Amino acid sequence: MKKIIIAENDPNFKNDIAAQPGSESFMRCFTCGTCTASCPVAEVHDEYDPRKIIRMAILGMREEVLSSDILWMCSRCYTCAALCPQNVKFTDVISILRDMAVKEGYAPQERLDQARELDKAIQSLRCKIIDSKLHPDQSDSKEIIKALEDELKKEWQ
Numbered sequence: 001m002k003k004i005i006i007a008e009n010d011p012n013f014k015n016d017i018a019a020q021p022g023s024e025s026f027m028r029c030f031t032c033g034t035c036t037a038s039c040p041v042a043e044v045h046d047e048y049d050p051r052k053i054i055r056m057a058i059l060g061m062r063e064e065v066l067s068s069d070i071l072w073m074c075s076r077c078y079t080c081a082a083l084c085p086q087n088v089k090f091t092d093v094i095s096i097l098r099d100m101a102v103k104e105g106y107a108p109q110e111r112l113d114q115a116r117e118l119d120k121a122i123q124s125l126r127c128k129i130i131d132s133k134l135h136p137d138q139s140d141s142k143e144i145i146k147a148l149e150d151e152l153k154k155e156w157q
């Protein structure tokens with residue numbers, strides 16, 4: 001496990017986040033874990049943990065958070081925000097962190113657009129697959145495979 005050296009962290013990071021509309025209450029987090037337990041991404045990704053991202057942000061781990069691939073895994077479903085007992089709007093916090101990552105040069109602007117487009121494409125694909133399960137006689141599995149292949153071919157920066 002990597003050691004956290006507080007003196008090397010950025011004490012202003014949490015204040016920069018809290019200054020943005022939507023994340024004013026994020027420091028109220030008392031690490032109950034409800035967000036992580038209810039998150040559909042955490043359910044399938046071992047490394048994804050919204051509670052941990054908040055803790056790292058509060059500890060001032062600016063570079064680790066903003067440069068992390070994990071930041072782009074959230075599907076922005078708002079489940080965590082709806083269930084948080086401390087009214088932390090983690091979905092908004094993630095959006096703010098992504099914006100900060102772009103502004104501070106940790107990620108290119110294109111990645112924000114790509115993440116939005118991918119979320120839309122995934123929902124469309126999900127609807128197509130459910131439809132094909134409900135109506136197998138009317139479904140076109142080639143269309144689903146093609147849509148999936150098209151997404152996989154797109155490059156991410």
Ligand code: SF4
Pocket residue numbers: 028029030031032033034035036050051054083084085086087088090
């Ligand atoms: S549910 Fe809210 S209070 Fe609990 S760990 Fe997540 S953000 Fe923190």
Ligand code: SF4
Pocket residue numbers: 035038039040041042050073074075076077078079080081090091
């Ligand atoms: S908004 Fe993101 S972190 Fe929150 S439950 Fe949905 S996928 Fe998980």
